């Protein structure tokens with residue numbers, strides 16, 4: 001599926017414009033179906049976007065928010081993506097939204113993945129909005145190069161849901177939605193910032209194995225157009 005690059009003069013400009021686009025998409029879904037869903041990424045990039053989105057006028061009580069991936073750590077851990085969303089997105093007007101966490105206080109990360117799959121199945125498919133990030137190693141969500149379950153995660157025939165991932169570059173064991181869960185969002189965004197990530201994107205757009213740069217699976221095989229939002 002084709003991708004479109006949207007470039008902005010600054011991260012603040014990007015955050016405002018992406019917040020407007022997402023708010024519009026969520027509101028359209030609410031008008032059509034009475035509910036809307038969004039799966040967001042963690043990491044350092046989305047903070048300003050989260051803060052901008054939280055101020056937008058949406059019927060937030062009809063919106064379900066979840067994460068595309070999470071570390072197997074509780075929500076009070078400083079590395080938790082849930083904590084980032086709590087502090088920056090579930091604020092202001094967006095306080096009224098429902099949040100479905102991927103982390104579950106289970107005995108193992110595998111048990112947590114099963115529970116997260118069950119709970120997230122209630123959200124409805126496909127997601128209205130998916131916001132992906134990308135690491136310097138070409139990972140997206142928790143699709144890490146060398147990841148323990150990477151082939152399963154990227155296989156389009158793997159059922160929708162949450163699986164586990166362990167990888168050298170990942171730190172803690174991870175929980176991640178599969179590629180099949182994310183590829184068909186009504187609005188599928190790749191949000192990246194900085195010249196370094198633009199170079200990584202250019203490399204990913206070239207030839208090479210998906211396993212080396214898993215973002216390639218999204219760029220090559222997503223069934224929705226990929227809207228790339230970039231600022232220096």
Ligand SMILES: O=C1O[C@H](COP(=O)(O)O)[C@@H](O)[C@H](O)[C@H]1O
Nearest residue numbers: 041042043044045133134135141
């Ligand atoms: O590990 C993660 O990193 C990526 C990218 O993070 P960033 O700090 O480079 O913006 C993120 O998309 C993913 O959700 C997160 O778990």
